[in-house]
Amino acid sequence: MIDRPERALLLAPRGRDAAVASAMLSEAGIAAEACPSLPSLVEEISAGAGFVLVTEEALATTNPSSLVGWLRDQPEWSDLPFILLTTRGGGLERNPAAARYLGLLGNVTFLERPFHPTTLISLAQAALRGRRRQYDARARLEELHRSADRYRTLFESIDAGFCIVEVIHGADGATDYRFVEINPAFIRQTGMTDALGRRMRDLAPDHEQHWFDTYARVARTGESARFELPADALGRWFDVYAFRVGDPEAQRVAILFNDISARRAVEQDLRELTASLEHRVEAATAERETALAKLHEAQKLETLGQLTGGVAHDFNNLLTPITGVLDLLNRRYGVQDERAGRLIGGALESAERARLLVQRLLGFARRQALQTRSVDLAGLLDGMRDLIASSIGATVELHLRVDPALPPTLVDPNQLELALLNLCVNARDAMPRGGTLTLAAEPAALGPGEVPQVTPGLYVRISVIDTGTGMDEATLARAIEPFYSTKEVGKGTGLGLSMVHGLASQLGGGFRLSSSPGEGTRVDLWLPVASGRPSERRASADEQLPVSRALSVLLVDDEPLVRSATAEMLRELGHRVREANSGPDALAQLAEHRVDILITDYKMPRMDGAELARRAKEISPALPILLITGYTGPAENAPDLPRLDKPFRRSDLANAINRTVDPDSNVVVLRRS
Template identity: 40%
Template sequence: MDEAVLILTPHGRDAAVAADLLKRHGIPAFICEHLGALSAAIERGAGAALVAEEALAGADLDLLTARLEQQPPWSDFPFVVLANGHKGMRSTRAFETLDRMRNVVLLERPLHAESMVRAARSALNARRRQYEARDVLARSREELERLVMERTREREEALAQLHEAQKLETIGQLTGGVAHDFNNLLTPVMGNLDLLRRRLPGDDVKSQRLVENALQATSRAATLVQRLLAFARRQDLQPKAVDVSGLLAGIEDLVSRSIGPTIAVTVQSPANLPAARVDPSQLELAILNLAINARDAMPRGGSLVMEVGQQSIPPALRDTLRAGDYICVSVADTGVGMDAATLKRAIEPFFSTKGVGKGTGLGLSMVHGLAAQSGGALQLSSQPGVGTRAELWLPVADEQAAASEQTQVEAIMAPRPSTVLLVDDEELVRVGTAEMLMDLGYSVVQAGSGAEALGVLRRGEIEIDMLVSDYLMPGIGGADMVREARKLRPDLPALLITGYTNLVQGPGAELPRLAKPFRQAELASRIAELIDAAQARDNVLTLPDARRSEGR
């Protein structure tokens, strides 16, 4: 019926003749008895209608035009109207009738048979194009719906990622602030315990043991704070060019001892890899954390593969990492694995699957924070019953890796007579640090703010040999205060003490620094080193003057 021409000619054999003519030219035709039948046939489906003008009268025309007005947007049913052959002008009523039918081609009678056939074919062609447009619109609508669903899904995923990032950022800000305050509390505790241990009689074994246990507890607390700061991306990193293959080889024995004999450790580290830019000590701690997590996931033993290589950025991290070259350090185990819900929360601080008392839940948080703060990323993949793979992506360094240095514990040295200007807004920290310095033989001038310290230097009543200042203080901060102090004393050695701020990318990056909490030995070694370096510079500067005096 969609290809048929409906015929309505109410007088004589006109309908039969027209139908026979169309059929002889291969055009299906269907005769309608009245306008109501024509309207119903159009509703069922037809290609066009051939209608005598005299049939367009009566109430049935209202039914037909109402049906035409309800056509879908793509449809405009075509009519070929056989006019009565008016000798004069067509009446206004006749024009209104034709207008109500919308898509009309008017043929004046008498007409040639070929004209009627061509008019019918033109109407059918127009109708076919309407059907084609309908199909195109349907396909476009389906494609549009698919695109809308895809974009909606992508938007929901992006919003979920944004929500997760905002949540982690909020948690990071909270943990960073708490860790900073906790560092300020640990600093005098650790310092006072150090002083107490030195002042206890050597034969008081019980008291020495109690103090040593307390020092070990504060050291563990300091490690916990460092993990919090790593997650918050506010630890004081000291990145350098690191040979990661050499680093892995150096800690292989430590990892093997830490995870036990039931787990086979394999290290795959090709030679001639470029150096990665990262804090080496924090990287060692991160790899050890990953290895210990893997051990806990393999209670009955298994295998652990640590691998390093230079790789292109994977699709999952293209929106996270900047363009460039990266070193990928991976730690893969054959443990119990994690389901999707656990994997999603794995890097949240204090989230742990190890049970109460068996872990802090900060291992992966620390690794995530180290990677992000180093300009890289942490990527986790896991399947229950298969295992977990952690990939630590680190940017390639511009310079060559330096030879590894063996860390040595400096003994407390008896200093030459020197005066230290100590600046800290936290009285508890300042007094505890001052006690450590005075116990070492330094004279100490204390200041509770940067402005107060600058006032001491401007008055010049006391000869200051060294400036030791907290970094983050109300008013003028430590780095700004050192810059102002060096306008008065350009050669004044200075040491910044920091609780969490990443000085590598901020003001004061060029200044020597010491991380809170610190032991008395660390403080003594750092200050003695800076004072010796300053005096060595002074000797070099005065040497030419001495030689000139000898020449005279």
């Protein structure tokens, strides 16, 4: 805690130096305190000081280890100024013994006795100005540390040169370093505009070997080092502070340096260690604007997610009677009347496209309700082979490469199939004259930061690689934006890649898109590895499981059209149906009639499906209950109830009833898009 940050501390125990200097400083409005000994000086420095005035003989006659320890441990922002009163000249040329004090004190200005008051006051004011800039640097550092998640670190804003190098061991055993990070000040001070990625020996061939050994020791032991060295043939000198950063095995060293040529030429010139406040504010402001722009984009995504979540419920309610009735009409008249079958089939296809549009919106907004389980990914990909081949056409050659040691994967198989099919169709569209499409799957171990925002660990990587036209940098940068598409109007929604990216994130995995013009496109998905064994049995949405017996069904839905269409599908399946338009109506019927299964909508006024299910269980604890809903989020208060999403066809309804009545059937329904 610094209590008196701008006072002058004096260590001149002999003669009248302390009294004279204190009087001169006080006359200039600078508070000064004399210290009787070196230990008391160190104690007072810890309480705050603008600079220290010390005599040469005071240092020569005492053990300076406590002062050296304080200077060594002072914060990064601090370089406490010293004014050293000497008797044999101020510079190293006239007083070679002063070199010891230069190494001891660091930021020191020499003042020869006898001195003029104007000289002392000028040096004191210069020292205080430098100290204030250090305090400014401390304040800005603290602010940057508090905002580390949104703003760049001191690396980009300080005026001191800063770089990070990594150790390279050559075939001949020589140690070299590659520049992996540099800041603007590094370029200004060294003139090396193309240092990034290059080797230090190539850029500084005159750099002495013992400095390379010093960096190697810092990388190996983690002990920081501070020294001075000439940086180039012009004879410029730099004050260098080197310390290890990151994982010790990475052997990376950060190097902070300042040009101190002026100080060596003219001892009274103080080193500048702190950055320009104006530059820092500009850098922080630019980072803040960038962060606000990202926040604005995230808010747009969140708003769109909320909008689609609400609209999807109503939209799916509208689609349910349309899909259900069309499905019934198609079964009754599609085979008998070819024209009617063709028209009804087209209408069903349009309804299915509308359903997929809602799914894609929810996919990129990460609002879809995923039903994850352990999946045999090799079997899933093999089962999709024919579907993908028919979707991409005969001009595209399909290659499927699956690692035989592929572990089970934790995914929603329905959504993953839809995502992969989207990627394959996109690849087909990028190869109008034909080409090769490769679908590969293999285990992958991710390290820290290897894929942004993905936790390190074991994953399964699925790669979709085409030999198509590729994308330039501008298109690649916008490729996963919602509604962005390079296809002709009417040939794409612009939601395909957005949905895939959202699905990967929602599953806890990663997504990477890479492409270049004429070189094709590669999409990589990292999916989490499952701990359990994959389910063995699957059924498609077009496969209707056999109905074991006719059931007495109580159907509850507040939408008459939805209820009517669903009831008709149930009767087509051979079930007996009672209808209720609300939760209270359903409870009244349950009290009077015995039913085999309760099928209820989730979102209803006054009493939703979850509350109805709870109260129905009180009346009949063993009653099977199926929740049907157009709501896209999780069913609150009813997470364990079997669920059927709207819109659905008769086969979907039949499968869901069988799974509800017979939970041990271990069937997973996959919808083909």
